[in-house]
Amino acid sequence: MTHISDSMHNLMMFYKDKSCLVTGGFGFVGGHVVDFLLKSGAVVHALDIDTSPERQCLINLKGLRDKINVITADITDQNTMEDVVKETKCSIIFHFAAAATVVEKAMDIPYATVMANTMGLVNILEAARKSDGSIYSILFSSTDKVYGEATELPYVENVTPLRAIGLYDATKMAADVLARSYAEVFGVNVVTARLCNLIGPYDFNIDFRLLPKSMKNIYCQGQPPELYFHSLDHWRDYLYIDDAVRAMLLLAKEKKCHGEIYNMSACHFASTPTMIKEVVNKTVEIERRFNGKIAQQILEQGAKIVMGDAKHIVIEKQHLSGDKIKDAIGFVPEISFDEGLEKTILFYRQYFQDFKQGATEE
Ligand SMILES: NC(=O)c1ccc[n+]([C@@H]2O[C@H](COP(=O)([O-])OP(=O)(O)OC[C@H]3O[C@@H](n4cnc5c(N)ncnc54)[C@H](O)[C@@H]3O)[C@@H](O)[C@H]2O)c1
Numbered sequence: 001m002t003h004i005s006d007s008m009h010n011l012m013m014f015y016k017d018k019s020c021l022v023t024g025g026f027g028f029v030g031g032h033v034v035d036f037l038l039k040s041g042a043v044v045h046a047l048d049i050d051t052s053p054e055r056q057c058l059i060n061l062k063g064l065r066d067k068i069n070v071i072t073a074d075i076t077d078q079n080t081m082e083d084v085v086k087e088t089k090c091s092i093i094f095h096f097a098a099a100a101t102v103v104e105k106a107m108d109i110p111y112a113t114v115m116a117n118t119m120g121l122v123n124i125l126e127a128a129r130k131s132d133g134s135i136y137s138i139l140f141s142s143t144d145k146v147y148g149e150a151t152e153l154p155y156v157e158n159v160t161p162l163r164a165i166g167l168y169d170a171t172k173m174a175a176d177v178l179a180r181s182y183a184e185v186f187g188v189n190v191v192t193a194r195l196c197n198l199i200g201p202y203d204f205n206i207d208f209r210l211l212p213k214s215m216k217n218i219y220c221q222g223q224p225p226e227l228y229f230h231s232l233d234h235w236r237d238y239l240y241i242d243d244a245v246r247a248m249l250l251l252a253k254e255k256k257c258h259g260e261i262y263n264m265s266a267c268h269f270a271s272t273p274t275m276i277k278e279v280v281n282k283t284v285e286i287e288r289r290f291n292g293k294i295a296q297q298i299l300e301q302g303a304k305i306v307m308g309d310a311k312h313i314v315i316e317k318q319h320l321s322g323d324k325i326k327d328a329i330g331f332v333p334e335i336s337f338d339e340g341l342e343k344t345i346l347f348y349r350q351y352f353q354d355f356k357q358g359a360t361e362e
Contacts (some may be wrong), residue, residue, distance in 0.1 A: 022248020
């Protein structure tokens with residue numbers, strides 16, 4: 001039986017019976033928030049532009065569809081969003097819907113990315129502004145990328161300037177600034193969490209994100225993970241999804257946090273080559289428990305450096321100070337990188353094995 005701490009119990013009790021709207025609920029982060037809210041006894045409305053039952057996502061794979069109100073809608077549609085907020089009678093909104101694969105999608109569909117990432121939030125803020133105080137809080141998922149390239153690390157809220165230039169980064173920065181505007185000008189209770197790179201099961205942005213992509217290479221294609229030449233000098237923060245979810249649920253709960261902006265402190269800060277090595281080593285360690293021959297193959301393959309220039313603006317070093325969130329809600333990561341990595345690798349190992357088996361049976 002899993003032990004639940006008193007603080008976690010209190011957090012779950014707060015959400016019990018609350019009507020919560022989760023935009024982007026069929027995505028990676030939104031799915032985990034939906035899962036936590038359901039465990040807490042909340043009434044959950046999960047909104048997404050793609051809610052297909054066939055979609056590979058946490059809600060479908062964990063069989064949660066029947067336990068939630070599924071809303072298929074486009075966050076950029078202002079009237080629809082106002083209707084959704086009214087009809088669901090939600091008091092807390094978790095806003096995750098976005099074109100969120102960072103550079104790739106944003107480069108292909110810049111206008112749609114601006115509409116989804118910036119105007120999507122504005123539509124939520126507007127619906128809240130017109131709601132006569134029925135919205136207790138809105139949690140907006142911003143990103144460490146709003147800081148752009150900084151001369152000094154770590155990035156500190158309200159000290160480090162926001163210098164995002166890359167398209168995804170700029171759309172999130174615009175939304176981040178507008179969240180603050182709506183809080184200060186209209187008193188909308190929005191709290192902004194600037195997230196770092198989250199790792200965990202059920203991230204199906206497989207072809208775009210380092211960890212799931214590495215797992216696909218290893219377990220689906222028998223290939224080594226790839227390290228892009230231009231990312232050899234990159235440094236990134238990492239945090240396990242359960243810690244991020246806990247922090248965001250706390251921020252949305254605590255009144256003193258509303259109207260504020262918080263960096264999400266990481267459990268690990270590493271260069272991308274180090275991260276890839278850690279992924280390979282951990283996969284080998286795990287695989288040895290199942291199949292020594294495959295473990296040896298993964299070890300010998302290592303990682304592969306792929307040439308090619310970045311066609312987009314990439315930030316070299318990103319690192320967040322976690323002091324403000326620690327002072328406000330006492331948040332520090334509880335799940336170590338090693339533990340989070342293990343859980344994540346075990347998930348994808350199983351997922352890709354089932355996937356391959358399914359493909360052979362067809
Ligand atoms: N995952 C991370 O490491 C990370 C880091 C920093 C910030 N974030 C932010 O957290 C949020 C969630 O990210 P994620 O990793 O779950 O991404 P994701 O791509 O898994 O989820 C985003 C969801 O939004 C939905 N969506 C896209 N456009 C939409 C629209 N117009 N209307 C309605 N739904 C739409 C997608 O279908 C998807 O289900 C995003 O806002 C992202 O910018 C994530």
